[in-house]
Amino acid sequence: MKVEFGVLGPVEARLDGQDIDLGHARQRCVLAILLVDANQTLSLDQLADRVWGERQPDRASGTLRSYLSRLRTALSVTTGCALVRRSGGYALLIDEDAIDLHRFRRLLAEARSSASDEHAAGLFAEALALWRGEPFAGLDTLWLAEVRDAVRAEHFAAVLDHNDIRLRRGEHAALLTELARHADRHPLDERLAGQLMLAHYRAGRQADALQHYQRIRRRLAEDLGTDPCAALQRLHQHILTADRALALPAATGSTAPVPRQLPAAPALFTGRAAELAALSTTLGTSGDAARHAVTIAVVGGTGGIGKTALALHWAHQNLARFPDGQLYVNLRGFDPAGEPVPSSAAVHGFLIALGVAAEGIPADADAQAALYRSLVADRRMLVVLDNALDTAQVLPLLPGSPSCAVLVTSRGQLPGLVTNLGARVLPLDVLSAAEAEQLLTARLGPDRVAAEPEATAELLGHCAGFPLALSIAAGRAALQPGMPLAALAEELRETATRLRALDTGDLHASLRAVFSWSHAALDTDVATAFQLLGLAPGPDISLPAAASLIGTASAHTRELLRDLERVSLVHQHAPERYRVHDLVRLYAAERAAAEQAPQDRQAALRRLVDHYLHTAYHGEQVLGSHGRQLDLDPPARGCAPTRLTDEPAALAWFTAEHPHLLAVQRLAAQHGWHTAAWQLAWAQEGFHWRRSHLRDHLAVWQVGLDATRALGDATAQAWAHQCLGHAHTRLGGHAEALHHLDRALALTEQVNDVPGHAGTHLTLTMAHAARGDDQRALDHAQQALRLFRTLGNQVWEAHALNLAGRHHARLGQYDAAHAACTEALALFRRHQHRFGEAATLDSLGFLAHASGAHAAALEHYQQALALRREVGATYQLADTLYRLGEAHAAQAEHGLARVRWQQALDLYRAQHRAVEADQARRRLAELDERTDRGRAR
Incomplete structure (x- = not known):
């Protein structure tokens, strides 16, 4: 098991690519100190001085021992690493190459002693790629600050040494941007200034080289009162006279250059440990003698999800795997700046990078591709094809040699690469909650994030793990350090303006712009489907619901969704269930508002509401929870409800679609579709009681009551009052229950609704029973029976x-x-009503238990238990389990009683039934007391 430690960035430890929890900041600070002085013994006094300086807490030694003990536990799962106690203190025994700082220093020493520029360049690149950001990021002690400054100086010296080698190798053009960036940060460094001047000159920009000399000459005079050093003055003179000495030195050894085309690694990269490990597994097999084909990894996902950042971060981390170079091209498959890059143009660029003179490049595109494959054959190279449009664009750019590896990023799925070439696709999803917080903390600093925990949590929620959204939000906050994060969170709170708040005006830092590039590539009917999906409420959507929403047959809808999957605008996360990210959904809804006529949007939503209403109504009929039927209007044209054939199918559908049913009912109410709103409440009755969704049931009937009042439908109002009475009864709101039930009784009598009047009496039975008035409960049950x-x-x-x-x-x-x-049981069995049969068996068990026939009670309860499990009645199942425990206890079967009461308690907790849970806990406590008394005797 390979352990790796990192201090060139946040302090971290990984075991086989998985993060090890290192605890809080002080504990990680102790580990960082041990890592810097690996294999050396440090006393407790030394550690305390380095951790706290002069502000050591009371009992610092005890605190340190606690930290060290926890670290030893955290590292105990590793091999080749041990935190040991010695007579003089503590030491971390480890192969120093497992620590990035020590590996960095070893690579630098080897590079500086190498006789080959090519070899040295690879070592420098590998060393510099170990840097992940600020050393010891997030840790702040005087000792670490001094070490950090020293390590920064080592890093800068390595950058300058690497620059010299790269300039000798003719990489001046690729270096220009990087040198200019470093010069802005170090305006008085004369060696860096000389490198930038030389790169400008060799790139044919003599004026820029001379201008930079004048700039540093003035800064040196103003800030330090000195002139440029003699070496910089000589370089200036050589540039003025276009001295031949500045020309590239003659190549020694091989004439083929080693291309290093990768753009800079992304700053402050966070998370993605599993994805990085997957890339290492896939691309780490390049050059394997057992392989006969090039290894290809495709990183897929929607725009802004972080595909390029992941690819470049991994590539820079693994430069040593590809000593013969790295080729890179942005294929601009989804780019507003112009058309996708033709494959022939990308191949031409690769040939130039591989040292082919312009006059030596064949005119024929196939000949160019063949030459490219010949040049990279048997070379250990990485080819990064960024932002690919489709398989056809990628194919001519693939090497033929198994020694090479190819890393492709694309919004499309590129199925041809998978089918024909065995590429591995790595779908990139949003960041986890921890990764998203880590990204925000890295951008804004731990103090600013910790100062506003609630605003931070809200920001993270609104960005929903979307890397580009998080980066934009963090960028806005960083540009305005005085702005409270709460103000930014408030701006993002409204869904109608959230995308505007995540728009910086820069095409590459705007969610709208990034999404628009994918949208622009869609055919008209696919774009329409995408826009309508943005209107659908709920966390995802099923294929049948999408077909009704779009108004097309399921087969055609599947094709439309497949086209959206290909460009990563939707994700099929389960068979025939599709998810659209919240921010992508907002963009789709914006486009729908802009491009779809209001009546077309209304018609689509009405089809969706009718799909859920008619499917739920049919499912409710299958479950047999109601004693009457509704007169539903026909579904809207283009709506295709799902037919549910039996109880298991109905329960499975209700379980999957429950959040959507709640959302669709709210949608119906908002649009004034009052009949659909109350009928959607009616259609969920049986499922809510079987699965104990009591508060949801109360909520849907509160919406339903408002809808029936808006309609002026007294019969429907009575039904709503009856159902609200039932819900309040189950939730312990006895006064509210009786209020609603009395109103229902009056309304049903007023409109001569005999079935409704009977049903209300039945519900009043349960309401009075819950209050402990069994006689009144019996009276209402008998009135219901007569009706x-x-x-x-x-x-x-x-x-x-x-x-x-x-x-x-x-x-x-x-x-x-x-x-x-007994009569009830016979009727239920005659009509094959298993739910009612289970309820009656439970009643017979209660009767047998009350009359002292405990063996008969056990038999009835066991039968009821089996049936309730079979029909998915988890709410009632909990009560049967509790009563079964009572029957076992009456027979002195205390072990079995404990099992049943514990099972009941677990269900009561899951159903948030506090009163019943307390009752089960008391029974279990009584058993414990009895057991303790038995032991005492």
Whole structure:
């Protein structure tokens, strides 16, 4: 198991590519000190001085021992590394090459002693690629500050040494931008100034070289009161006279240059450990003698997700794997600046980089590609093809040699590379919550983030793990250091203006612009589908729902979604379920508002509402929760509801679509589709009770009641009041329950709604039972029974019989209870109503237990338990488990009672049923006390 430590950036440790938790900042500070002086013994006094300086806390030694103990535990899973205690203190015993700082210094020493510029350049590049940012980032002690300054000086010296080699090798053009950036940071460094002047001159920019000399001459005079050094003055004179001595030195050895075309590594790169490891696994096989084909990795994902940053970070981390060079081209597959780069133009650029003179490049494109493959054959090279449009653009740029590796980034999926060439696709998703916070902290600093934890959490939530959004938000905050993060969070709070807040005016730092490049590549019907998806509420969408939304057949919808997948605008995260990132969804909705007529948007949403309403209604009928049917309007034209064939299919559909049903009901209410709004509440009744979604049930019926009032439909209002009464009863709101049920009773009587009147009496049975008034509960059950018998509704007659039987039992009227429950059980079985059958078996178990027939109670409860599991009635299952525990306890089967009560407690907690959970906890506590007393005796 390979362990690696990093201090050239945030202090980190990785085991086989996975992060090791190193604890808080002080603890990581102790580790950093041990890493700097690896294999050396440091006393507790030395450690304390380096950690706290003169401000050491009381009992500093004890605190340090605690830190060291935790670090030893954290590192115990590794091999080849040990934190040991010695007589003089503590030492970290390790191969120093596992620490990036020591590896950096070794590589520099080897580079400076190398006789070959080519070899030295590779070593310098490998050393510099180890830097991930500020050394010991986030740690601030006087000792580490001094070490940090020294290490920075080593880094800058290495950069200058590397520049000299690269200039000798003719890389002046590639160096210009980098040298100018360094010169801005170090305006008084004369060696760097000389390098920039020489690069300008060799690039044919003599005037720029002379201008830079005058600039540093003035700065030296103004700031230090000195003239440029003699070497810089001589260089200036040589440039003035165009001295031949400044020409490139004659090449020694091989005439083929080693291309180093990679752009700079991204600054402050964070996270993506799993993806980096996957790239290393895939591309690390290049050059393997057992391979016969080039290794290809494709990093895919939507614009702004961080594909290029990941590719370049990995490439710079792994320069040593490719000593013969790295080729890079931005293929501009999705770029507003112009058309995608033709493959022939990219091949031409590669040939120039590989040392082919312009006159030696064949005119024929196929001949150029063949020459390119010949030049890279048997060379260990990395080819980075950034922002590819499609497979056709990539194919001519692939080497033929297995010694090479190819890293492609694209918004498209490039299936041809996978199918024909065995490429591995690495889909890039949003950052995890921890990675997103790490990115924001790296950009803004830990103090600013820690100062506003709530605003930071809100910012992270609004950016939803999207790297470009996080970078834009962090950039805005960095440009305005006095602006509270809360102000930026408030600006991002409104979805209508969020994309505007994440638009800097720069094409490459604007979410709208980045998304627009993908949108512009879509055909008209695909673009329309994308825009309509932006209107759909809920976390994702199923294929049937999308078909209704778009108004096309499922087969054609699947093709449209596949086209959107190809450019990473949607993601099929489960079979026939598609997700659009929140920020991409906002952009899609913006485009819909701009490009779709209002009536077309309304029609699409109405189709979606009808899809959920008619499918849920059919599912509710399958579950058999209601004693009556609704008269639904026909679905809108183009809507295709799903047909649910049985209870398992219905429960699976409701489970998957539950958040969408809640969202669609709110959508219907917002658009004034009141009939659909209350009917959507009705259609979720059975599922909510089976799966204990009590608060959701209350919420949908509050919306439903408002809708029925808006319609002036007294019958529907009565139903809403009855369902709200039921919901409040289950949630312990007894006064609210009776208020709604009394209103329902009055309304059903007013409109002569006999089924509704009967159902309300049945719900009043449960309401009074919850208050402990069994006689009134029984009275309402008997009134419901009389009405259901008048209606000839045997299933609901059975429900009323079951409730009547249970309350007879509670009142000690066991013969009447047995007669009622037995009749109910027969009716339920006659109509194959398993949910009601389970409820009645539970009642018979209660009756048997109350009358002392505990063995019979166990049998009834076991049968009820099996049926409730079968029909997915988890709410009622918890109650049966509790009562089963009571029956086991009555038979002195305390171990079995404990199991059942614990199972009931777990379900009660999951269902947020506090009263029932407390009751189960008390029973378990009583068992514990009994066990303790038994042991004491």
